[in-house]
Amino acid sequence: MLSLKDKDKPIIQKLLSAGCCSRCVLRFCCVSVQAAYRRPHQHTLQALKAFISDTDNSKPKETVASGCEQENNKSHDVAGPELPEDPPVKRAKLEPGAAVGPSEEEAAAGGGMKDEESRVCVVCLGILQDLCGTAQAAKIAEAVKTEKYEFDTLVLSVSLPAQLCVREHSCWLHVKGELRQKSIAVDKDDVIQVKEAFKWIMQGLVSKELGGVGVVTRSPFEVGVEFTHPETDADCHFLASTCPDCFKPTKNKQSVFTRMAVVKALEKISEPKFLQRYPCPPAQPTSSCIPQDIQCLHVSVFVAGRYNKFCRSLPQTPWLIDGERRMESSVEELIAAPILSAFRADGFNFSSSGREDVDVRTLGNGRPFAMELLNPHRSRLSKVEMKQLQEAINASSEKIRVRDLQIVTRDAMSRMKEGEEEKTKSYTALIWTQKPIQREDITFIDDIKDLTLDQKTPLRVLHRRALAVRQRVIHSMTTRYLDSHHFHLGLKTQAGTYIKEFVHGDFGRTKPNLCDLLKTDTDILELDVESVDVDWPPSIPE
């Protein structure tokens, strides 16, 4: 089915005279043998020309088509050898030049077809011509090496100018009749995509440049190749008037003519209308696409652990008031700095199971936290290395301490947030009473069990949270008398209970509060979180 048959001849003829490159011809003839695309495009062009000029029906099998068939019968190996039917002379010419792009073109340039060869393809705008070869592969490999990523495999992603879709559509309409004659089943979707052909050609070359690393279809490490073609950007513009709904401005996009929007508009536009507004076949461009900088992106790595906070003047996250920084550091920054450098990540997102106020300490086993590391250049650390990283964090500051540091999956991170409300938290508060107290004045508090509070959103957070009355339960309390105006209050509460407001009452907005219970004004001087009872992440024995 992949072989080029007599019926393909008029299609090939029509495509070549329309200004298509040889690989685009293969695409429109639905040739799905990857190796056919890996031959130098000049060779393929010669073969195609020979094929269509040959009127003998039996001959094609010895040129382009037969090669494809052999290849197909043999294997679909992505990294397969060059087509075996290449004449020995040409192969000899090709191999020394294989490492560098330009000589590949030079090698084939002797065919006397210079004009046609140097013409930029009207459909792929040069992407499947000279932008697709060892030179480009070397450039990609160089970008990856420069950034010193650690990886086992990579996936190539290709971003093409949106107008390629318009040109593809125009070309499809140009040969649709002939294609339908070839086989009733042929549809626009059967045409091999530019992206696909590009990858078939490039994957093996990039792999070779990187010493054999797997270039696969799914990998956590993505290497992005992008092409633009300013000369033909206006190709898409007529679609805005035929399908205004498809091109609504969005905040994040520079242009409304995204690939998605153009594809949608092309699905909607009628054939006569398209042909009325756009040339068929597409017009000849004067220049090739411009390759943009290679973009490397490794998927996020997630790290979790528990932290203690020993300092009453350390916020959990950077504290900004009117854009100005208060406090020189934060829990998240102290933890993140060594982790970022170990994973050589570009940035991070920090989350934790609840948070404490700037003046509150977190003691005991600490508070579970997790961090998403963005674009890590290194993604795997051994258990020993993680332990060393934890020690490095702990050595870097006395204000915090980290334990159970480990790499986790994205899914596991949600375990930290789920059921957060049902979990209990334990606190110790230093309480001041306005009226003098005796030891026995406070002992009744120890007998209170499951005290339900009605808490209005505290005034101190009301500017950023909705106003509501929330019911929270204090499961139990313990008291430790200090002097006539002070005692320690231990509390075991439902997560989400505001302790400070329970103690001072927040203008009577938390009911009942400790002032009510003790029938005197009370205030909270110090607060420590003793435990956050979330059993994630798993503990790591010291």
Added chain:
Amino acid sequence: MDCTGEKEAEANAPSVVDRYYTRWYRADMKGKPCEDHCILQHSNRICVVTLAHTHPILQDGRTIKSINYQISNGCSRLKNKVSGKSKRGGQFLTDYAPLCRITCTDETEYTIYSCIRGRLLEVNESILETPSLLLEKPSTEGYIAVILPKFEESKSITENLLSRDQFDSLVSKRTLPQTQPS
């Protein structure tokens, strides 16, 4: 390790109000002698409207007969509702918007005003049930209302108000003419 040092000062440690709020005053509201209001502004810009300790309601052992948040036929502050983080739906108040009327048992009536521009978040319904809170704890549980100024006005709304020092000095001058027979 505790990097702020040991325990804070003893019995006369600053109260919750002192620690987190700035006190602002409007004296002789609408020209009525001593009808002073006190606005507590939190560092997060939220304002709590209270009676200043010098307000006539808090003098001479008065008792409250009624508190009415229905400030006109068409408008009751009790109907105020805010929803979401953006506090949609709250009544927007200007400086002289009345919040409630308080009647004492001696039939004197006083109107309490917003004093600042902003969105009304809540009024204190506890003082309806227990009016004595207003007398016993005027600057905490006996508050009148909570108002959220516009973000861009959070500094400018207090420009027309008196600072605590300014108010104290005003009050100290005030006592002289009052004690003199007129």
